[in-house]
Each structure stands twice: as C-alpha cells, then as structure tokens.
Amino acid sequence: MQVLSRFSGASLAPLTAVVLLGITTASAQPRLDVPYVPTPQEVVDRMLQLGKVKAGQFHLDLGSGDGRIAVTSAAKHGARSLGVDLNPVRIEEARANAKKAGVSDRATFELKNLFETDIGKADIVTMYLLPSVNIELRPKILRDMWPGTRIVSHAFDMGDWTPDHRESVIGRTVYMWIVPARVEGRWTIEGSRNFTVTIQQKYQEISGSADIDGKSIPLRDASLRGAEIGFAIDIDGMPYRFQGIVNGDQIGGRRNEWRAARAK
Template sequence: MQHALIRCFAGAAALVFVGATPIIAQTPDVHYVPTPQDVVDRMLELTGPKPGDYLIDLGSGDGRIPVTAAKRFGINAHGVDIDPVRITEAEANAQRAGVQDKVKFIRANLFETEIGKADIVTLYLLETLNAKLRPRLLNELRPGTRVVSHTFSMGDWTADKHEKVGGRDVYFWIVPARVEGAWRLQNGERAVELQLKQTYQNVTATATVDGQPLPIEAVSLRGAELSFRIAGQDYRGKVEGNALVPSGGGDWRAERI
C-alpha cells in the first residue's frame, strides 16, 4: 500500500492510495492544540464583547472560544473547522454549557467561509496562515472589527495590543478604515486640503490652506475613528465611505477628493 499527501492551507487535500485507487479526503492543515482557558478568557476580554456582537472563530477546534463567548458574555458566535471530529466535539460542548441556541459550528475551509458579518474574529492558526488570511480580514471586515490571535502575529500588521498570558502571546488588532488619499475639510469658510498616508492603522498627514502649510499633529486612526489637530484645533470624526463626519462635536465636514 502506498500513501501520498498533498497539503493545502486550512483543510489539506489528502490523496490516499489504497492499492491503485486514489481516495480524496479533507484533513486539517493545523494540528489541533486547544487554547488554555485563561488565554481564551483574556482573548475575549481584549475584544470587549458587547450586546449584539457576533463572533467568528476560525479554526475553532473543540469550540471553547465560541462557547465561552456565549456563556460568559451572552453573544452569538460560530466556529469554523475542517475536522468533523472537532465539530462533533464542539457541538457537544455547547450542549453541555447550555448555549446551543447561541452557538453553531460549521465544517468548512476557513479561507472560503464568509466573515463579513463578524464584530469579533478569533484565531489560533499559524504565522503563515495568518499572513494568508490578513488581506481578507482587512478587505472584508468592517472598520472597527476586533481581531485577536493566540500565539501568532500578523506579519507587518503590528498589533494594537500584545500581551503575555501564562507565558503565551496574545495579539489584538482593530481593523482600520481606509483613509489614504486627498481630503478637503470645510470648517466654516475655511477649506483645508489634507493628504493622508496610511500603513494599516498608522497614518501620517499634511495640511494646507491655499497652498500654505498648516501644522497638523496627533493623527490617530482607531477603526473608523480618525482624529487630528490642525493649528491647535482638535478634530475627531467617523469615516463613512468618502466622508469624515464629526463625532466629537463641531460644525465641520471632510470629503475625500
């Protein structure tokens, strides 16, 4: 009997030869190692679950993260795993915890499952899988969505927070809005031209009026909230598509140009 294994991300295709007959099956790309409960608790605490939030756990294993989220914080959640054994185990754990009405588990490839409705995404994968997943997190999740990973970082997307829990790494990010480009800020009769440059949640800016530079400082992007100070005046707004709408008071508005 010969055996051959073809690997692919998050649900490897196993081509097993029984005699001369090939049989194709799905097997996990990541060996299952459960996250310790104290790490689960801190991962969820970092995301600050609130009523109405929805959590998606990619590579959910025995379901302990979605189950804890539902039982401790009362939010709805689902887990995604390619291993049917893990799905069965997770469903049994949800039943035992009495949260089967708030939690479901889906057998699927995590790179193909829909994630756009998540308010919180939890991960315990590998560095290479996080890097492969990163574009989907940035492009498909809404600005402000919270992402937390056990052990593994996200390459050059620096975490907003990084903690040690029982000697284990926990990384936390907030998905940033896309703000790079030219904006026009109208404050009364004064029109300020802004040029923003962005690397993930890190933003630098210049400001001019009629071609003359103005001092701009304290530029900060947190999810969809963008704030800065121009010539001593503070601005704080929420990015809504191509508009920046005041969220801290003030009769001003900015539009992408």
C-alpha cells in the same frame, strides 16, 4: 494546501489530536500533519475580554477546534458564535461541547475553509492559526471587515501590522487589532476654513499634510483607531485639533464642527 483547523480549543479529555491541512485521496480522507494544541481556558477568557464580546454580538472563531472559544463566548458573554473548521472530527466534538454547555442555539459550527467564510458581519474574530495563515488572511480582514472590528489572535501576529494591544497570559502571547478605516488619499475639509488634506496610511498608522492657501502644512499627532480619526494642524500660527468618525467616503467632525469628503 488548505488550512483547516487551528491549535485552539481541544477536547477536555487527554488525546493526541491534529490540525487538518488537506484532503489527499479520492476517498476524501483527511491528511493530518500538524500537531493539534489546545488553548488554555485562561487564554480563552482573556481573548474574549480583549475582544470586548457583548451579548447579542456576532463572534466568529476561525479554526474553531473543539469549540471552546465559541462555546465560552456564547455561555459567558451571550454572544452569537460561529466556529469554522475543516476537520469534521473537531466539528462534531465542538457541537457536542456546545450541546453539553446548553448553548447549541448560540454556538454553531460549520465545516468550511476559513478563506471562503464571510467574515464581514462579525463584531469580533478570534483565531489560533499559523503565522503564514494570519498573513494570508490579513488582506481579507482589512478588505471585508467593518472599521472597529476586533481581531484577537493567540500566539501569532500578522507580520508588519502592529497590534493595538499585546500581552502575555500564563506565558502565552495574545494579540489584538482593531480594523482601521480606509483613509488614504485626498480629503476636502469643510468648516470654519475650507482646505484639502492628503493622508498616507499603513494600517492604523497615518500621516499627511494639509493644503491651506497654497501652503503645505504637516499633520501633527495623527491617529486612527477603528473609524475614529484625529489630527492637529497649525493654521495661522494657531493649533487646531480635528476629531471625527470615518463613514466610507465621509468623515463627520466632532460636534459637527467640520466634515470631510473624499476628493474625486
């Protein structure tokens, strides 16, 4: 079963709409199974605020419905927005709404399966899908998106990936995640002291230990927010705080006080 549309934007006129879930016959007529539910504009506005959308950024709306999130992002924030949906009726409606708002050059829409969409270039992703779809999409987000990218979802979470922020907006739940860098494994630290650190990771939650002079010392207050990593180590009875930016297989320490490379 293909997931094609989401419950988010809807027509401003009253209508009975649906989410497109598959193509059934040789004539390619859509099978419409799930009720289509609009995202209130108050929720749209807050989702984009949580995503910290800025002018010129690339915003991707998965399952874009009537396009109201992408159109709002382009019109109010100056973003370049792309909405993806598999319901051709919703795509045409979204394009019409973008034209009406005067942002057809910045809010565009494609008839495409969200799982086949290149999400890696987006600065922010918004979505209003289904719980099972969010979970199925989660590995793609973690694999393809840059650390620090913000993911904002209306109504549904992503399983055991704890959101970085969660709040209620006019009775609707909105979730926000920041894509974490991949830091699990052994790292060689170079600075005033050279040693290795082994990190365990579950999404943005990290823990681990340092191997210093043959002693295993636990990391304290370890944190990971996008590409920003931090942890404390007690060395010779003195606490040291390490903060840096992850860049692939390298970590640059704050003020160049230290650096790290992934151990081979």
